[in-house]
Amino acid sequence: MIAALNGAFDDISKAMRLHRVWIALAHEDIGDQHRRTTLGPLWMLVNYFAFVGTFAFVFVTKDASNPSYIAYVAIGMLVWFYLTETITMSVSLFQREASFIQGTTLPLFVYVMRLTMQCIIRAGYSLAGCVLILLLSGYGINTNWLLSSVGLLLLILATPAFVVVFAFLGAFFPDSEFIVGNLMRVGMFFTPVFWVYSGQEGVQEYAYHWNPFTYFLEGVREPITAGIFPGHSLAVTGYFCLGLWAIALLLLGLYRKRIVFLI
Amino acid sequence: MTSITLNNVSLVYRLFEKLTLSAPGRRRSALGGNIAKSGTKQVVQALDGVSFELKAGDRLGLVGPNGAGKTTLLKVLYGIYQPSGGTISITGKVDALFNIHIGFRPEATGRRNIVLRGLISGWTAAEIEEKMEEIIDFSELGDFIDLPFKAYSQGMAARLAFAAATTLEPEILLMDEWIGAGDASFQEKAKRRMDELAEKAGIIVLASHDDALIRRVCTKKLTLRAGRVESLA
Structure with missing residues (x-):
């Protein structure tokens, strides 16, 4: 056990020394995905606006009396998109990196950080959109945003661990790529991303209290909303x-x- | 002093079976070697009791049929596969060329790819900057260096990969097959570069099916069969 942990820390420390490698590769990844498009990476911002706008448009009539609903959805979508993208992309990580893993001696954690960095860069665009929505919704910048950033920090700290766990899952059980993908799609409806929990019983009660993603969302959202x-x-x-x-x-x-x- | 010493090195790994309609006796691992049973598990013996010693200036050619363990041995030497038995002692900085495209991004320019390849090989920014022009000169890519890598022919890609891997003068260079990809003038140039590396007290290990290439480039020949050393001459 101690030897295993030492090995893990050694891999992580070597990868952190190679930070210029995974930062450069993550930037290239983002650039490649949008290289021929007119808007480039701004498409990520457009996608985010489209989703938040759709949910706000569909559900805001019911909650029209609640001005915080758009902010609620905006933050919920920001965190959920980050989580779902991180987890679904992690499952196939080692398969995608096969040529590197079989052809170089880079520490495995380099690939973990490459994906973590990619997800953070993408979330940066959504975050810019989220801040804009919050400001337009009347949520001026104040000390509550600092509390919210603690939740964001925890989310970022958890990201490499999420990546490692789901990447190994995908390597040992290739079917998990599809299982996890489907679960994350369905999971959005079992997580208070766009629905508001106000003491309901039944499925919503369990989905709210026994879902770890709820706490990632609320840690970022509650201080502001x-x-x-x-x-x-x-x-x-x-x-x-x-x-x-x-x-x-x-x-x-x-x-x-x-x-x-x-x- | 640069050296490689392998003493009774073996590589055995557990076979994670995928669903297949092939008869058990016909299943083969991608790594080559022999499939055997160990209890209820199937294991692959990719290398078995491999021993040899190389000293500064040696150029070893690895030959043998498909699945003999040539690439596996190179990857053990590079540290990608951890041997399950025996000992390996390597003194010297190792670099490898297993696949032209590793570390090269199709959408990035040749110049950007040199930077990425350098970072992956552990070079510093200053080393990359210092060697950039030398790599471009050796690769003879001219203005193509600022075009995307995907626009390169196989030979151009090979020249860039070889130039990037050898310009920083690794003490031990491991190469798998692909060097035959370039045209005759590139191969001649590559041979000269390898001569220079070897003369600077380096070691080169090259795996190939091409006997003529092995004779032209190498000073020693190790024949592998089913993961075992058949001969070393």
């Missing part, structure tokens, strides 16, 4: 991150040298 310190959400998210990182370190330590034989 409800003006409260999301102590409970941050605590749950923090414990979840620790657990996820523990699993990620074990997987990395025990199986990183076997990945090359699996892909």
